[in-house]
Amino acid sequence: MEFFLQMLVTGIVVGSVYALVALGFVLIYKSSDAINFAQGEFLLVGTYVCLTLVASYNIPFIAALLITLAFSAILGFAVEKVVLRPFIGKPVISMIMATIGLSSILAGIVHIIWGHETRVYPPIFSETPIRLGKVIITPVYAWSFVIVIAWLILLSAFFKYSRLGIAMRATADDQQAALSMGISVKMVFAVAWAIAAIVSSVGGVLLGNINGVNSSLSMIGLKVLPVAILGGLDSIQGAIIGGLIIGIIESMTGGYLDPLVGGGLKEVVPFIILVLILMVKPYGLFGKKEIERV
Amino acid sequence: MRNPFVMQCGEFHVNYRQDMAIWKIARVRWRIFFIVLCFAAFPMLATDYIVGLATLCGIAAIGAIGLNILTGFTGQISIGVGAFLGVGGYTSAILTTKLGLSFWLAAPFAGLVTAIVGALFGIPSLRLKGLYLAxxxxxxxxIILFVISRWDSVTGGTAGLVLNRPTIGSFVFMSEKSYYYLTFVILLLTTIFSLNLFRTRVGRAFIAVRDRDIAAEVIGIDLFKYKVLAFFVSSFFVGVAGALLGHYTMIVSPELYSISVSIEYLAMILVGGLGSIFGSIYGAAFITLMPVVLREVVNLLSGTFPGLEGILVGMKEVVFGLIIILFLVYEPEGLDKIWRNIKDYFRLWPFSY
Structure with missing residues (x-):
């Protein structure tokens, strides 16, 4: 039971980070119908920028995080403007390959600047574990969870109350109608990419604090796919719930099944779930069903 | 006597026979024979290193043609080529080393097994389209890669398997040149098969599925059958390429078939030209040689910029990504289209238009 709870807590924390990154992914799909295969590299760039600020320039963590977020926002804007704008309305494969190309460029730049070794954040959160009954939670996990939840609430409020957020929802609903109401769809796309870059770098910084930073972090970008598909590609609440579900299943598999098969199943299980969902319910738990008419 | 410097100003067909012909103009036949001869004679003049590179290009071209049949001609995007290559390589490896079959049986069998696996993963294509299928x-x-790296008793786990070069009687395809000819012949057969495929009912059905699947169904094309068939045919060639590659490098191991290989193959058909057989060959050569050329350039410049070797890996990725994006933006139809543009220019020169 103790072990189960421990796994559950780990799953929820990792899952909440997945949820956050998947949120960015879904946001881009919702607004511009693009699958962003570079999400993992956004995460990587954000993590490394923050790491450099904290470790090399000794900037306090909070300030470094804020600078990273600003940087990510600019990166998102720039990428949307330079790389993605030409592909709006092009065939799916162009969009997929464009973001794959982008991910290759970003990964290359990260390799050139920061190299291949694993680096660790200097201790930011305290080391003494928190005890909840029998379950032990390290502060990094607790803080990560709190930060993710704060972000999710912030973003929900943004979409619900702010003018720009409402404009984004309108654009996702019907681009033409939004255009005719005077919403700048270009602006909406750019903001979607900026938010995607921001949330991924938050996710990256948190994961970097938990596991250390190296280029394999960008694999999260692929793991977000099962999350987004499970929740429904165009559903924000789906991304959050999907993230938690995938995180928990992954952690449980790691705890219970991996010792039986000799490890590694943890990494694959999200994709097995992905295939099952695609077979049974391709539009996910909350996704909008598209009905194709001739 | 025709003026030898005047070229045809275009292809003008007056009946369906001409339009379907594989040699559109009689002269093309001689040109193709000449080009084939050049490639057959080329190892005589080149060093082993160059011949080895050409072999790798040839193997990649077989796989790229396979992928192009699926993605370029039938419109079903696949990001799983890397694993399918692996299935081909591993099948051939297991059959030759553990069961003692000869390469000549194992390679087609590897193609067949890969084709069946491909068709299996193609079944969802009936319900899934575009993004979801990708x-x-x-x-x-x-999943395939996980199975390969965990099924230790059969695949040798993460350590992989060691293969032998194919043999005929007592002759072993050990030298670079002999393996080049083997690859060359298989590539030639692949090319001829796929060029002809798209002159048949099946190939035309593939193209119809790509252009508009619902419309294709309306005119009587069984979508499920042809989509799965496309996965089957495509994976067959990918599997054969995987077997060839395995026997060439003489080792198969899981990390050789990662997702980056899939992406490379997608880049090949994109750079070469989606829906073009010859484009697949150009693209395969382009993407295979790109890192080699880049390394040469870096070696050349390393005298002036000493730090350059250290960032070679990163630079490769950046250049790779840049190439994909630049092709997408400036020439989405790829090298094949560029080559046609050049030909058209000279066809009409000096009176363009």
């Missing part, structure tokens, strides 16, 4: 094939990639 994601499903990505999942196939991850």
């Amino acid at each position: 994601i499903a094939t990505l999942a196939a990639q991850v």
